[in-house]
Amino acid sequence: MTLDAVLSHIDAELPNATDRLLRLLRIPSISTDPAYAEACETAADWLVEDLRSLGFEAEKRATPGRPMVVGHGGGDNGTGGRHVLFYGHYDVQPVDPLNLWHREPFDPEVQDTPDGRVIRGRGASDDKGQLMTFVEACRAMKAAGVPLPRITFLFEGEEESGSPSLVPFLEANAEELKADVALICDTSLFAEDTPGITTMLRGLLGEEITIRGPERDLHSGFYGGPAINPIRVLSKILATLHDDTGRITVPGFYDGVPELTDELRDQWQALGFDDAAFLGAVGLSQAAGEEGRSVLEQIWSRPTAEINGIWGGYTGAGFKTVLPAEAHAKVSFRLVGTQDPHAIRDSFRKMVEAQLPEDCSVEFHGHGASQASVMNISDPAFEAAREALSDEWPNEAAYIGAGGSIPIAGYFKSILGMDSMLIGFGRDGDQIHSPNEKYDMKSFHKGTRSWARILDRLA
Known part of the structure; x- marks a missing residue:
């Protein structure tokens, strides 16, 4: 079977994939509130059973806080393709203030909006919808009989409450969790039809x-x-x-x-980022940082x-x-x-x-005192993933930076010794951490197809 068969399966199964995501979204897995500890256990159990249904080995691992989900599988073609660790988190933010929600946060539904169809509910974008794009891609490849690379799954239950158990868990299980490269889904598209691979985190x-x-x-x-x-x-x-x-x-x-390479600077310039619109959206008109640096340089690489x-x-x-x-x-x-x-x-x-x-x-x-994370994009896996994303989306994918900090990528580097590809399909308007969180159906659908393309390349 070929990749085309996988993509066709994803298209045909989109309604069922959406139903599975809605079932996961109904579990109120708020990690920071002890009142929802049982719900976090339920969400972890749900994911374990879903991975097992696909033929992966999976289990729930206890921590002093919320449990981890660890799974293993793939490597079906016997050619020794890349071993990847996929990371996501199943816990969600609290829903306060509840009165600003237009419907019950844990009663998700698909809605038609002026900007297209969306999945509305707490965790839809951050991070259950993103996490499930990867799982659904694996499901489709299994169904189509297309080989997967060797995969280790790591689903965390405390990301939204500071990840207190994460570093001890990584240190205690380092040998089991080490892979060639990590895939992290907790990020966004650069623009409407432009995907990116985040390779710089401040x-x-x-x-x-x-x-x-x-x-x-x-x-x-x-x-x-x-x-x-x-x-x-x-x-x-x-x-x-x-x-x-x-x-x-x-x-x-x-x-x-460091200074940017000419190649990376050219990629960023080709993104067509509008400095004036970015600043104008918050009532500003002039960049106030280092002279001679573009806005993208200032927020990504300076x-x-x-x-x-x-x-x-x-x-x-x-x-x-x-x-x-x-x-x-x-x-x-x-x-x-x-x-x-x-x-x-x-x-x-x-x-x-x-x-x-x-x-x-x-x-x-x-x-706090955390160092920046800069990925080694000379690893062929990065270019393979960028090409795969470019095949799926209207605009070519780019290596991009992030103005914020995502500690998990640094931990994977310092504890497990591997770089991370941060690839996500969220959008700026997803209202994560806020009332009425949503995830675009286009992001869910094309995100799943994107991961299938990437996994096919890495296998």
């Missing part, structure tokens, strides 16, 4: 700063002028974080920051330093003429390439301390 470093001055809040009429003001000190320090061109001034900050919050003194209603005893700020750094978050933390703290005047002290509290 790291994240957080710092909370408290600057203390006088021993108590002071009356500004008595002490204004001679007394040091921690808010003024903090504001001056934060203002030195960037120079006039938007570059970050922390010593050594750009160590490990590091940042941002002040996320600043407070001190009296901030309530009315007015209180007080000199505060302390001032606070939260600062985050998005990291790229091989930037070392620990070295940057040390350098930033020394920079702050060097600017403290007499009578002031500083206290730091760190919030």
Whole structure:
């Protein structure tokens, strides 16, 4: 049998595939709320049985929190094709505020909208619909008798609550879970008809700063002028974080920051990204980052330093003429390439301390320190997947970056020693984490066909 037979099977079975997804969506597997612990167990059991029905070995594995689902199979052609690990998560976000939903969140349905047919319900896009595109592709290949590559499945139940059990589980089961490359489905299309493979994920470093001055809040009429003001000190320090061109001034900050290759820059330019529309959608007109860098470069391949919050003194209603005893700020750094978050933390703290005047002290509290993830796209699997996606969608697929951080890709690299291909079919308007979450039927259908094409190439 051929790939065409697989794709025809996917087309014919779309109604049944949709019914299976709706059944999974009806399980309220909210991981962060202990009241739904049993529902998480039910969702894991459902997935185990579904994988077993396809002839895969699968079982539910206990953790201190919600269970993992682990499965194995494929490698049917005996030619030693690529071994892939497929990762998704079956847990979902809470549904609050419930009054903003147009229907019960765990009573999903297919709806006709002005933009096409969608599957509406909590978890439709994040991540049950995405996860099931892969499972349905495997189902179709099995039914058509087309060989699969060797596959390890890993479905997590705590992604939406910080993945507290994930790293210990990966470390304890590393030998079982190692593969040639990981496939992660928890991402989106670049644009309506343009798929992408995310190959760059920024790291994240957080710092909370408290600057203390006088021993108590002071009356500004008595002490204004001679007394040091921690808010003024903090504001001056934060203002030195960037120079006039938007570059970050922390010593050594750009160590490990690579430049784009010409090939990748050309791919990004060919995407036709509209800088003005992107900024205009949030009421802005000018890019404010590093001079000479496109918006896509700034959010995908350049590091940042941002002040996320600043407070001190009296901030309530009315007015209180007080000199505060302390001032606070939260600062985050998005990291790229091989930037070392620990070295940057040390350098930033020394920079702050060097600017403290007499009578002031500083206290730091760190919030995470994860390095960026940069995939090795010279692995032939990446180009095979990009070509397969390009065959399915109207526009050619591209290697893209992501402005945020997806820790699982970093864990697969640091613990299991493998790169990840992040391929998903969500859309910006899917309202994940919000009321009325949806997943386009087009994404579900073509996503399944896309995975079949990719698996066929990798086998």
